[in-house]
Amino acid sequence: MQSAPLRLAAQEPPEFPFTDAEAPRPRPSPLASRRSSLLQSPSASSDKLAALFGKAWAGSDEEIARRHEAEQKAFAENRELLVTSLDESTKLVKSLSVFNQSKWTVHYPHQLGVATVDAPVPHRTLSTPQQTSSSTGRSPREDALRRSMSVRPSTSMQDITEEDAKPAGTLRPEIARAHSTSGVDVNPSKSSVPTPPAHPLSILSIDLKMGHPSTSTAQLPALIPSLSMSTLSQLLSRRLSSSVNHLSSLRTRVLDQSSRVLVTGDLNAGKSTLVNALLRREVMPWDQQPCTTVFCEVVDASANGGREELHAIRDLEKYHRADKQTFDAYPLEQVYDVQEMTGEYHFVKAYVHDNRAPVVADDAEEDGASASFLKNGLVDISLIDAPGLNRDTLSTTALFARQSEIDVIVFVVSAENHFTLSAKEFLWNASREKAFVFIVVNKWGGIRDKARCMRVVGEQIKQLSPATWENRAELVHFVDAAEHVDEVDQPAEVQVDSTEPSAFDHLEQSLRSFVLLKRSQSKLAPAKHYLLNLLADLSTLASANVVAANEELAAALRELERIRPIHERLTAQRDEVEDGVDRVEETVVEKVKGAAWSRLDRALSYIYDGKVVPAQETIAEADARPTFEHADSFEGPAQLPPYPGLFGIWEWAADVKKTLVRALESEVRAAEDDARTETAAGVKAVMTDLGDKYLPEVAGEELTAEQQRQKANRVFRPEVMFAKRRRGVGRLAARGISTGLGLGSAGLGVNWSATDFDVSFFDMFDLERMSSHGAALRGRKQPKMIEDDIVEKGTIVGLGLGSVGMIGSRLIGIRGTMSSLTRIIEVLGSKQARKWAGPVIGVLTVGLVVYVIVDLPRAIPRNIGRKLALALSPVPTDSAAQPVTFASAHSDRISREVRKVLRLAGWDLRERFRAALDKSAAERKEVEGVVARAEGALEFLSEFERSVEKSDEAVQAISL
Numbered sequence: 010m011q012s013a014p015l016r017l018a019a020q021e022p023p024e025f026p027f028t029d030a031e032a033p034r035p036r037p038s039p040l041a042s043r044r045s046s047l048l049q050s051p052s053a054s055s056d057k058l059a060a061l062f063g064k065a066w067a068g069s070d071e072e073i074a075r076r077h078e079a080e081q082k083a084f085a086e087n088r089e090l091l092v093t094s095l096d097e098s099t100k101l102v103k104s105l106s107v108f109n110q111s112k113w114t115v116h117y118p119h120q121l122g123v124a125t126v127d128a129p130v131p132h133r134t135l136s137t138p139q140q141t142s143s144s145t146g147r148s149p150r151e152d153a154l155r156r157s158m159s160v161r162p163s164t165s166m167q168d169i170t171e172e173d174a175k176p177a178g179t180l181r182p183e184i185a186r187a188h189s190t191s192g193v194d195v196n197p198s199k200s201s202v203p204t205p206p207a208h209p210l211s212i213l214s215i216d217l218k219m220g221h222p223s224t225s226t227a228q229l230p231a232l233i234p235s236l237s238m239s240t241l242s243q244l245l246s247r248r249l250s251s252s253v254n255h256l257s258s259l260r261t262r263v264l265d266q267s268s269r270v271l272v273t274g275d276l277n278a279g280k281s282t283l284v285n286a287l288l289r290r291e292v293m294p295w296d297q298q299p300c301t302t303v304f305c306e307v308v309d310a311s312a313n314g315g316r317e318e319l320h321a322i323r324d325l326e327k328y329h330r331a332d333k334q335t336f337d338a339y340p341l342e343q344v345y346d347v348q349e350m351t352g353e354y355h356f357v358k359a360y361v362h363d364n365r366a367p368v369v370a371d372d373a374e375e376d377g378a379s380a381s382f383l384k385n386g387l388v389d390i391s392l393i394d395a396p397g398l399n400r401d402t403l404s405t406t407a408l409f410a411r412q413s414e415i416d417v418i419v420f421v422v423s424a425e426n427h428f429t430l431s432a433k434e435f436l437w438n439a440s441r442e443k444a445f446v447f448i449v450v451n452k453w454g455g456i457r458d459k460a461r462c463m464r465v466v467g468e469q470i471k472q473l474s475p476a477t478w479e480n481r482a483e484l485v486h487f488v489d490a491a492e493h494v495d496e497v498d499q500p501a502e503v504q505v506d507s508t509e510p511s512a513f514d515h516l517e518q519s520l521r522s523f524v525l526l527k528r529s530q531s532k533l534a535p536a537k538h539y540l541l542n543l544l545a546d547l548s549t550l551a552s553a554n555v556v557a558a559n560e561e562l563a564a565a566l567r568e569l570e571r572i573r574p575i576h577e578r579l580t581a582q583r584d585e586v587e588d589g590v591d592r593v594e595e596t597v598v599e600k601v602k603g604a605a606w607s608r609l610d611r612a613l614s615y616i617y618d619g620k621v622v623p624a625q626e627t628i629a630e631a632d633a634r635p636t637f638e639h640a641d642s643f644e645g646p647a648q649l650p651p652y653p654g655l656f657g658i659w660e661w662a663a664d665v666k667k668t669l670v671r672a673l674e675s676e677v678r679a680a681e682d683d684a685r686t687e688t689a690a691g692v693k694a695v696m697t698d699l700g701d702k703y704l705p706e707v708a709g710e711e712l713t714a715e716q717q718r719q720k721a722n723r724v725f726r727p728e729v730m731f732a733k734r735r736r737g738v739g740r741l742a743a744r745g746i747s748t749g750l751g752l753g754s755a756g757l758g759v760n761w762s763a764t765d766f767d768v769s770f771f772d773m774f775d776l777e778r779m780s781s782h783g784a785a786l787r788g789r790k791q792p793k794m795i796e797d798d799i800v801e802k803g804t805i806v807g808l809g810l811g812s813v814g815m816i817g818s819r820l821i822g823i824r825g826t827m828s829s830l831t832r833i834i835e836v837l838g839s840k841q842a843r844k845w846a847g848p849v850i851g852v853l854t855v856g857l858v859v860y861v862i863v864d865l866p867r868a869i870p871r872n873i874g875r876k877l878a879l880a881l882s883p884v885p886t887d888s889a890a891q892p893v894t895f896a897s898a899h900s901d902r903i904s905r906e907v908r909k910v911l912r913l914a915g916w917d918l919r920e921r922f923r924a925a926l927d928k929s930a931a932e933r934k935e936v937e938g939v940v941a942r943a944e945g946a947l948e949f950l951s952e953f954e955r956s957v958e959k960s961d962e963a964v965q966a967i968s969l
């Protein structure tokens with residue numbers, strides 16, 4: 010139902026500048042204007058009503074009654090609609106809060122709170138905390154002031170109501186949504202939220218100053234971008250929860266029948282005097298110096314059982330009129346004393362009787378007093394006298410004024426002083442909250458150049474509260490409150506005779522009208538106003554977050570597109586890497602093992618023959634071979650020491666042995682060097698070739714600094730291989746060459762200490778070579794076969810020539826000698842033999858001796874070599890045991906070391922691969938999570954947007 014327009018008086022607002030505040034107005038009839046009485050009394054004059062309440066009440070009694078009934082009905086309907094909308098909005102805010110806390114960190118478009126709105130700017134940049142601050146270059150406050158100053162003038166109060174419910178520059182949610190869903194400025198390359206056009210946040214804008222009282226206003230824009238998403242999200246959560254509280258108090262207020270009027274303004278502006286004037290009696294303390302120190306609410310004494318008294322309250326939350334523990338009672342006259350108890354009380358309630366009657370009596374005289382301001386039969390009104398505004402009281406009063414229970418703010422300004430800074434700040438904020446502010450320019454009588462004063466004050470009001478200015482005829486009043494405090498006591502004829510209503514009458518009339526006749530406005534408009542702003546904020550947040558979610562989704566999908574193939578490739582290649590590493594390891598180990606075995610077997614066969622091992626490769630090949638700078642590198646002997654003759658035979662034999670051992674050792678080293686070369690190649694194959702092929706870091710990804718450092722540290726140093734053996738060599742070598750170069754047996758897998766034998770007499774003679782078996786053996790067997798033979802038979806039996814008999818190379822000794830002699834004696838036992846045996850034996854003996862002496866340079870190396878070879882390849886005591894030969898033991902040892910190194914390289918690659926796989930799996934999971942989250946957010950937000958839009962339409966449809 011369409012309610013009557015708020016403009017009650019028939020006259021048009023005076024054009025600015027005012028020419029005369031006391032411009033002729035319809036003369037009210039002060040005594041016949043008691044509304045309830047008129048409703049009850051059809052005979053009452055409509056002129057009286059018009060005089061008291063303005064032209065909206067003009068007309069016949071029936072018309073007035075009908076209008077009143079219609080007002081009441083509209084009010085009830087609107088109230089019901091508002092309560093429903095408040096409940097719906099509460100649900101929406103709660104759902105957004107849960108969404109923000111558990112599903113999605115709501116992006117806070119902080120610039121919305123500071124953007125300018127000189128004209129609707131469809132492409133204003135929204136930004137998230139990652140972005141820089143305001144693009145306007147102005148402070149939020151400047152922007153906000155500009156916004157408030159640039160409101161398009163509206164032509165009626167109704168317009169103002171509609172218009173001001175949304176701050177200027179506001180785009181309706183559907184428009185904002187149209188922009189946001191049209192993909193405005195969506196630039197996928199940007200990480201920030203792109204630009205949905207939107208209105209600046211009002212209810213849900215960040216108020217850092219509240220969180221940090223020490224923060225200056227100038228710091229705020231600079232602070233915002235430095236806040237993290239989660240901090241802003243928490244701030245939003247707080248905002249949402251305070252919004253829920255506010256909605257709840259609005260609900261209570263909407264359902265409440267009473268109205269509260271806050272009278273505030275500068276120090277000494279005459280606030281208390283105005284309250285007294287409205288009561289037509291001196292209740293509130295007044296003085297030339299500031300004397301109101303605590304908020305004091307004047308309530309009709311009927312609310313206190315008709316008893317006039319002061320309730321000085323320490324904790325308003327706990328105050329209950331019937332509970333004397335919750336307040337200190339004072340007589341009304343002590344109001345000055347109570348106000349002087351600075352800091353003692355938080356709030357004062359003054360229960361008073363209005364000097365005027367509470368309701369208009371049927372038989373009221375026309376020249377009688379007008380109806381009580383506090384109690385008039387319809388709505389109970391209370392007046393709250395606030396302490397004067399200054400830096401200390403500003404925030405307290407602003408907070409108080411924001412209370413939803415405050416229906417009307419009456420702002421008193423002294424015509425002598427105009428607006429102070431505190432007054433401007435308060436007024437600017439208050440007009441945002443309440444849209445309309447009553448402004449009383451007091452002490453008007455003392456102003457000489459009224460036109461100039463009116464112009465100056467008017468300009469200021471125009472800037473600070475445009476809505477009020479637009480309705481200045483009803484909302485701005487130039488009065489002398491002091492003159493009306495005792496008015497009721499004046500003789501009736503003074504008022505009746507007056508042909509002009511006073512400015513104060515007009516003020517009172519407008520205030521009554523505003524509070525009483527437009528309860529919808531005073532009680533319901535703040536709720537509607539708040540709801541529209543809140544819903545617009547919710548819509549803006551939703552739109553911004555739809556864009557953010559879309560962008561996050563797009564970015565996540567792009568990222569998923571990038572990392573999914575990597576992850577899938579890594580998963581598929583896991584086995585390939587395993588196989589590749591194993592293959593390299595097996596191939597290299599087998600190769601090294603075979604090569605080492607061949608080299609050492611060949612060396613052993615030379616040693617067996619008493620020869621120095623010749624170099625395997627050509628000089629060119631030897632030069633091309635990498636050399637490893639390990640500590641024990643030395644050149645093997647090229648040949649045996651020269652034979653010194655019969656007299657140096659013992660020393661020579663020892664030198665031969667040393668030379669052969671050194672030659673063998675040199676071959677072992679050569680085999681190790683070969684292994685180093687192969688290992689280096691194997692390590693490269695694993696770490697570089699396989700690494701390059703399979704690790705994602707080389708498949709197009711930049712290496713991180715840490716990866717680069719790790720890669721630089723992963724350098725294979727072949728010379729470190731076989732370090733254990735080298736330490737053994739070093740230690741044992743100090744003990745002397747007789748230890749066979751001190752190779753020891755520790756860890757080598759072969760008993761090198763077996764070479765630690767002394768050259769004996771029998772090493773001088775190559776008895777084996779003299780045996781047919783030995784000759785056959787030498788001529789027939791290859792080194793491997795010799796070794797096998799040694800291993801299989803465990804001994805080589807040499808047969809002596811003829812009577813020399815069998816002499817086993819390993820069993821030669823006293824027993825063998827005795828057995829041979831026995832056989833010779835047996836032969837000599839026959840007579841025939843005795844005849845020729847002597848000469849033959851003699852010849853043979855001489856020949857043998859000569860042969861042996863001549864053969865010594867060859868026999869000694871052969872014997873020592875054979876002895877060495879046999880010592881190094883011992884016969885296993887357990888026939889079932891695997892024989893351990895010199896070559897196999899060393900090739901095992903060397904290949905074990907190689908395997909160890911390759912295992913390490915393989916482990917490193919596997920680890921890196923596994924880490925890469927894990928990382929990519931984690932990344933994928935995370936990105937998939939982001940996708941799911943963004944999709945969930947979009948689902949919620951689109952539903953949320955629809956609900957907000959629906960609620961917004963419902964609230965807009967409420968016509969107050």
Ligand SMILES: Nc1nc2c(ncn2[C@@H]2O[C@H](COP(=O)(O)OP(=O)(O)OP(=O)(O)O)[C@@H](O)[C@H]2O)c(=O)[nH]1
Pocket residue numbers: 275276277278279280281282283294295296297298299300301302395396397398451452453454455488489490491492
């Ligand atoms: N001439 C003139 N003086 C006034 C008028 N209204 C108030 N005064 C004087 O201004 C002084 C301050 O008046 P108060 O009513 O105490 O002012 P206030 O704004 O309530 O003061 P605080 O609340 O203490 O800041 C007193 O001396 C009043 O007599 C007026 O309309 N005209």
